[in-house]
Amino acid sequence: MGRRSGFEGFIRATARAMAAAERERQREIRTQQTRMRQAERQQRMTLAQLQRDTRAAEKQAKAEYLASRQEETDDLNADLQERIEELQGILAHTLSRDDRIDFAALRPSEVFEAFQPPPELAPGQAPRPPHIPPPSGLGKLIPGAAKRHEAAVEKAATEHQACVSRFNQAETAKRAQFAKLKADYDQRKQLFDADIQRRNAEVDEFQTAYRSKEPGAVVAYNEMVLARSEYPTEGFPQKFRVAYLPDSAELVVEYDLPQVQVVPQELEYRYVKTKDSIESKARKPAEIKQLYQDVVASITLRTLHELFEADQVDSLALVTLNGMVDAHDPASGREVRVAVVSVRAPKAEFLELRLEKVDKIACLRNLGAQVSNRPDELQAVKPIVEFDMVDKRFIEQGDALAGLEARPNLLDLTPAEFEVLVSNLFGQMGLDTKLTRSSRDGGVDAVAFDTRPVLGGKVVIQAKRYRDTVGVSAVRDLYGTMLNEGANKGILVCTSGYGPDAYSFSKDKPIELIDGGGLLYLLREHAGVLARIVV
Template identity: 45%
Template sequence: MSRRTRGYVGIWAEMQRQRQRQLEAEERQRRQEARQARAYERRAAQSYREYKQAEAIRRTEELDARVAALQGLLASGCRASAFLPSALMRGEELQSLAEVMDGVARREPDAVVEYFSAALYTSTAWPEGFPRRVAMTYDPAARQLVLDWELPAGDVVPQSKYVRYMYAADQYRETPRPVGQRRALYKEVVAQCMLLVLHELFTADESGALESVALNGFVDGHDPTTGRPDRIFLATVMAERSSFRELHLAQVDAESCLADALRGQVSARPDQLVAVRPGRRPEEVGHRVTTHGDDEEPDLYEMDPIAFEGLVAELFEAMGMRAVTTQRSNDGGVDVHALDPTPIRGGQIVVQVKRYRNTVPPTAVRDLYGTVQDAGANKGVLVTTSGFGPGSHTFANGKPLELIAGNELVDLLRRHGLRGRLGEGGRPGSAPPLAPPPEPSLPDEYNILGMSWTGSVALDVCALVCRGNRILTDDHFVFYNNPRTPDGSVRTLPATAPDKAAICASFDTLPGDADRLVLVAAVDPEVNPDADLSGFTDACIRLLDPSLTELGRLRVSDGRPHETALVLGSFRRRANGDWDFVVGGRGYSGGLEELLRDYGVEVD
């Protein structure tokens, strides 16, 4: 039997949340004012280019700071103040608090759960935006607290590693963080969260109510055997008070401590939602299970259109701009007007909002560009609940446009203290949002196609999964803004010397209706806006196995003057299922856009 308490936990939690938000808001304001002062002095002496480069460095430093905070989660959490209920209560509430404490001393399950729920919910050890959803009960005979605690999802680890400013295009480009780094850091975060929950509970236990804690950490997902929405358990541990008190948490390796010292278990691949078998569950104890933290975030798909536009305007306000929504009629294709007061880079911004479930077509991006020109704005921003295809990214490249997809929107909302989710994925036991799926793991069998060439020209090497000379879908164009196909059978990889670019391909798992994998190279207009392919010579493709052992070399055509894109060649599926390589050689003077149009990608 479950129930949702409406007692003092809610009061304590809300008071503590408000206090923490106020402190964090004051700190953000202080940092923002300091940054603005430094930026103003810097811009007075620097050129526009130098300022933009400095901004790229600042954004990179912000990514580094987020990673450092995740790496030091346990150590900083252990330094947070211990739970003191009396410090959170007003004088007239102390009598009620005393009643709760008396119940804890008598080992009453409801009082014990109320008290330790408050300890978790009022803690300042957790970063803003981390989930605090729990199902908890107490076994008085064993003096054991049993709980399921929600862990942060894998996207808590920043997807980007650093940001660089491309002067020729006047744009920033984010370099993805290697998959292995994201995977390792997320596993470390899961282990740290488990240890921090135990630390919070045992530290708050002044009356000795806890002999042990049975803790299961979960995220929302799907049961792989039934496909039904369910909690996916990524870690579990049963910790004795006596054993836990001997640990020096600020110095431990979280994964080793949880697995070896406490004999717990962490998923081998939490980023892929590989589940572990949970230990004792709250519903198995025989006492009532209390839940907290199920307050639902608003579903962005179902919000009133005017409310949704208001939320986007509120987000821009939270980011330090002035923003207002437009009238419903005669708005000229603008949903939100924003003004960035930052000198040099700031100015008028027009914002369009698209509550789509399917990919935004390139026509919407072209329409926004026309609106920016008509309004004389400095920038246009298109915000959507879905995503964008390569045609949209290609059109926006080099233009004063910014595209914000659904997942990025949710992340921005949470980072600035606002709330929103995509579809049913924000509800316990519900379907996931209609958003890109987590990155699939590498297949058992795959090859690495390493590309090398002489010459200093900077190239983007891309892949297209086709049937004949037509791409299957826009999502089957693999490049830096779309680093893998939906099924993960083709993806970009960091190159290993002597290669300058690399593509991973699992030919056995390519879609059944695909019969070609086309490799192309194009001049990077951001790095070499005036270059052509005359410097692309001595090019070859190295066929490698997963251990990077070279299996063979495939020669490709050299580039020619006045051409800025080139078909290197294509792997073609034969009737018997084998794949042969056919050298390309066709060049394009109109760059990657012209090449893509030939293969059916919608590009303006």
């Protein structure tokens, strides 16, 4: 009985131990499963966070890309707006500037560098003689001390003399090299000073000639004024020809204008996300035409303003400007050169304008300008004066002297000969000319007929074989003759030039004034006559 009780206790204890072990095992399994579930959950959370981070990064990258494309579009629009503002500000740009040439600024400002020899050529310090102290104290008692001191002093003196000799040789070589460098420097400086003096003399000569209103100096001065005018670099040729007529104090300018492509063809840019492309919206043709007309008028008024404002010696009473465009004719594909604006402006009248407030086209028309209604389509106007007609009375360099005397001098012709010459000239130009009675002043009156339909009609021609400038009274006489004859147009031809009043009177009337230079040009081009005008 006792043994059974002990056995049962063992069984129960064993069962409890096994149950505890099983419970522990189950707990371990549950713990392991919990850890696995936690790990899986953590893994899922990490993966989900990674996916969220990736989507956010992609979203941010996409947003940044879209922002960069929009910024690129904004930059294009800003450049476009800046370009338009440049074109619209062409005239205003010059109104805040002083266009006069400062002759002092033409003088060279360069300064020749100071002479700076290399540091190694600086004078050296001569070696000092060594000091050998004599024996003292107990040293005097050592046998032979005095002789050894004497020998040491003698040896030191010999070595010092050798050092001095080497030093002097080196100093002599340095002085020779220094002298060579200084001579080279003085020669270069002399050449530099001579060049500066020459250039200053050229400026003085130019200034004196300009103040004396010498034609060549007046032309050079005004070319300088136009050359330094600042325009947008793209599309503006800034090419020109300048001539000066001293008799009438008239400057004639042929100025190359930009083509219509100088006006941006795009109105604006926009970014299309669906196509990931930047697309442009075209500017309307009417707006391109208006902007280009404004550019042409702005350059014309600006050029007149610059020339008149820069005139320091009152050498200009008139400026005649032909604005030319070089382009390709869209109909033929050939290169063409057409005038799209032509104006003759008196200085006194022009300086009274308030250019900051004018309507540019209206201002030009009020000055009597010929302004193309469609410069964008190369619709040409008739120049007030052809540039090649300007003052051909002077012999160009390279002309043979024999040819000079072979040319007839128009002032040597008799009134009848001059009458026939002018009549034949306009006959060669296509007019049906009928001579009339010569006037008392030695000129010739002629009535001609332009046989062209619509544009043609009766033309009164008067010629003045004058040595002096033709005044406004002759133009008034021509206008009166036109009214009496019922003519459509009047042409006044002279062998000299016209005053500003003559041009002012004729600008609003169907009157054409041809000066001596123009007459020589027309004789050469249309009648094959090489003539000259020598007072």
